[in-house]
Amino acid sequence: MTNEAGSRDESILITGAGSGMGRLAARQLADAGHRVAALDVNEAGLLETAEQHQNIRTFHVDVTDYDAVVAAVTETESSLGPIRRVYNAAAIMPLGRVVDQEVELFHRTMAVNYNGVVNVTKATLPGLLERNRGELINFASLAGWIPLIYMAAYGASKFAVVAFTEVLAHEHQDSNVNILCVCPPPVKTPLLDQARATVWPKIFDQGAPLEPQDVLDAIDAGLERNDLFVFPGRGSRLAWRMRRWLPGATWKRIHAIEGV
Numbered sequence: 001m002t003n004e005a006g007s008r009d010e011s012i013l014i015t016g017a018g019s020g021m022g023r024l025a026a027r028q029l030a031d032a033g034h035r036v037a038a039l040d041v042n043e044a045g046l047l048e049t050a051e052q053h054q055n056i057r058t059f060h061v062d063v064t065d066y067d068a069v070v071a072a073v074t075e076t077e078s079s080l081g082p083i084r085r086v087y088n089a090a091a092i093m094p095l096g097r098v099v100d101q102e103v104e105l106f107h108r109t110m111a112v113n114y115n116g117v118v119n120v121t122k123a124t125l126p127g128l129l130e131r132n133r134g135e136l137i138n139f140a141s142l143a144g145w146i147p148l149i150y151m152a153a154y155g156a157s158k159f160a161v162v163a164f165t166e167v168l169a170h171e172h173q174d175s176n177v178n179i180l181c182v183c184p185p186p187v188k189t190p191l192l193d194q195a196r197a198t199v200w201p202k203i204f205d206q207g208a209p210l211e212p213q214d215v216l217d218a219i220d221a222g223l224e225r226n227d228l229f230v231f232p233g234r235g236s237r238l239a240w241r242m243r244r245w246l247p248g249a250t251w252k253r254i255h256a257i258e259g260v
């Protein structure tokens with residue numbers, strides 16, 4: 001984890017900080033002396049994140065609630081200092097075939113995974129642009145580039161994050177604000193339990209899931225290189241290329257793996 005995440009008078013805001021990669025980033029940055037605003041709907045998860053870690057202030061916030069996000073951003077900037085870095089990591093991942101999933105689930109997935117990113121971006125970007133420095137890190141997924149069976153809702157929400165972040169980065173290409181979109185394959189976090197609780201795509205067994213630390217390290221390396229898109233893990237970039245150049249062959253392989 002880089003220590004170049006701004007001065008100690010600034011703050012770092014992390015959504016989805018009650019679990020997984022958001023939690024790991026919050027703890028590591030706090031341990032490095034940064035003031036961290038940790039946002040999540042999971043209060044117990046937030047408490048666990050902050051336990052024995054100085055410098056973490058928790059905010060029980062649903063990222064789909066724009067007013068609540070704005071209030072948390074305002075409170076963060078007044079109590080912890082101007083926001084220097086944002087990690088948009090909150091997400092849900094209930095899987096299933098389109099015919100088997102309730103319509104509310106599609107709406108909720110888009111609301112959390114995409115609208116949540118929009119809400120936090122809209123609430124934090126003006127400050128970053130005004131100060132003309134900082135980093136905005138949006139978590140998409142390899143599933144935001146490669147459509148997969150059972151992942152229509154989740155994949156669509158991540159495709160939306162990819163498109164949103166790409167446009168945003170180009171709109172501000174002359175600013176010093178570094179905008180990055182990370183697109184990992186499966187990662188060993190509790191998010192995968194949501195797939196276990198619904199449908200487990202066989203494609204997830206094609207390789208061992210990444211460690212959360214691998215993703216955070218890839219983000220840091222991407223920030224140093226000023227990358228817009230980061231594909232952590234061996235083979236991810238190749239899979240991304242395959243889908244772009246050979247979509248038919250990619251679908252053939254997906255059907256063969258899933259057996260449907």
Ligand SMILES: NC(=O)c1ccc[n+]([C@@H]2O[C@H](COP(=O)([O-])OP(=O)(O)OC[C@H]3O[C@@H](n4cnc5c(N)ncnc54)[C@H](O)[C@@H]3O)[C@@H](O)[C@H]2O)c1
Nearest residue numbers: 016018019020021041062063090091139141186187189191
């Ligand atoms: N784990 C993977 O396999 C994987 C792969 C690719 C991309 N990602 C992405 O990485 C990011 C981090 O995921 P993770 O694996 O650490 O997942 P995780 O499930 O461990 O953590 C996600 C956190 O988001 C929180 N959250 C859910 N809905 C929320 C809401 N409405 N408001 C606020 N917080 C909310 C959850 O409570 C949870 O604490 C996500 O955007 C995810 O889509 C994960």
